[in-house]
Amino acid sequence: MFRLEDIKGLDSLKKEISTLVGNGQFPHTSLFIGPEGNEKLHLAYTTARLLLCENGLDGALCGQCSACKKSGHFTHPDILFSFPFIKKGDSDSQSNDFLMDWKALFMSNPYMTVFDWASQQSEENKIPNITAFECSQIIRKLNMRPYEARHKIMLIWMPEYLGKESNRLLKILEEPPEDTYIILVAEDTEKILNTILSRCQLFHVDPMQTEEIEAVLMEFFKKSPEDARSASFMARGNMAEALSLFNEGNLEKNEEFVKWLRLCYNFNHLEIIKWIEHFATYSKEVRKYILKFGIHFVSEMLHIKYNYGSGKVSLPAGMIDTATRLCPLLSFESMEELVRILDREIYLTERNCNAKMQLLYTSGKIHRLFNGKRFVA
Ligand SMILES: [Zn+2]
Incomplete structure (x- = not known):
């Protein structure tokens, strides 16, 4: 160096x-x-x-x-x-x-x-x-x-x-x-x-470019190729952000968001409550991370929906398929609304709002997005 x-x-x-x-x-x-x-x-x-x-x-x-x-x-x-x-x-x-x-x-x-x-x-x-x-x-x-x-x-x-x-x-x-x-x-x-x-x-x-971050994570910080790739996708050109993703094993938590999205779609009350109980056991930073990954995931869904085949989708290989299958279920407006909902959830998490009640309410909002109905508060 x-x-x-x-x-x-x-x-x-x-x-x-x-x-x-x-x-x-x-x-x-x-x-x-x-x-x-x-x-x-x-x-x-x-x-x-x-x-x-x-x-x-x-x-x-x-x-x-x-x-x-x-x-x-x-x-x-x-x-x-x-x-x-x-x-x-x-x-x-x-x-x-x-x-x-x-x-x-x-x-x-x-x-x-x-x-x-x-x-x-x-x-x-x-x-x-x-x-x-x-x-x-x-x-x-x-x-x-x-x-x-x-x-x-x-x-x-x-x-x-x-x-x-x-x-x-x-x-x-x-x-x-x-x-x-x-x-x-x-x-x-x-x-x-x-x-x-x-x-x-x-x-x-x-x-920095995504590929440059990926290379530095592997060469200098000795991260595995798989982790380096995931972190570089989410870092949006910020190496400090990429490194913060390695705190508390964040990268292993990506699945949590996808699981929640699926539960919201089916809207099984008991399953959602179970997920929320588990989510609440994570530290504030991890909860924020999962929600941030959610925003990234939805942005990539937009990418798949409107530019399919024209660029690289920034998701771990196993998740591209899930994102592709979820795409037809959400309109462009619903995806935009979902990003706003997640953004607000991060804001509330930062301010230590009652996570469990709040998330149940939010899960309902997300469910309604899948039905093509935008939630009017
Ligand atoms: Zn010299």
Whole structure:
């Protein structure tokens, strides 16, 4: 990992970056921007490695020089990091205090989210920050000479969490010290001051493709081909979402939704109550997962109904047949309504509504969709 060839897709962007680095024209202030769970942080760190490689010809890592070896082990003293963190106590903490943990998480998951990082730091749902003190440390470190390389690189992850402290960095972003590169990695430009954005050259990093997620799950996270395939289908281009599907054995629960749909169709009261009793024994996260899979399943039914044969259906092999057989039983409007019903069920589950009563009511609603009658509340 952490070489350009390890980054999936993004061919033209990778070419652009290696050309800029190769020609010594990489901007001194840049922002890698893209949605959650994609290659942007991975690519930003790889770019930092490229900038320090001592032999880098044509913008490729030589892999042999001392800089390449150190950056490969995340120990290069001239690649500095700043990121949001949860302050411990009243003391002036800085991201360096948490650097070992942050690097360990990054190495184990280059697609990590702020949520992954914050929940590792604290179990209390606290929101991390890039504090005023951290900003002063960024400026102090950037004003120091590189330790051993020709350049020094500061990678700032998730500048969205700078909030009102952003202004403190304007000057250094406007005129970074000589031989310095500042690389910002962010997800949401709306949460970044325009004055910061206007000082950076932007590199847009696209979401990942389904096949790319599938490949990373197998190659890097060592998941089985079957699980990797199922998870990549449901991830909708978000690697973090794909990884979350492996929590609590979620992928094995896909059948639960299909079973419920069948029960709703036949509407055997006792069987439905039995299913609901069983469903209620799952944790909130698993229940949400099953409902989310439901939305995916119905979207794929729409795909089968209207584009049959024209594209790949994103369902496990055994379920394509079931989905195909259910298709004629639901109109387009009913399928749309079913997605809305499931969406609302997820919303209610998140708010801890009485799951059993609610689900019985919802099962009746779904039954009526099969009869072609849309439920009017
Ligand atoms: Zn090198």
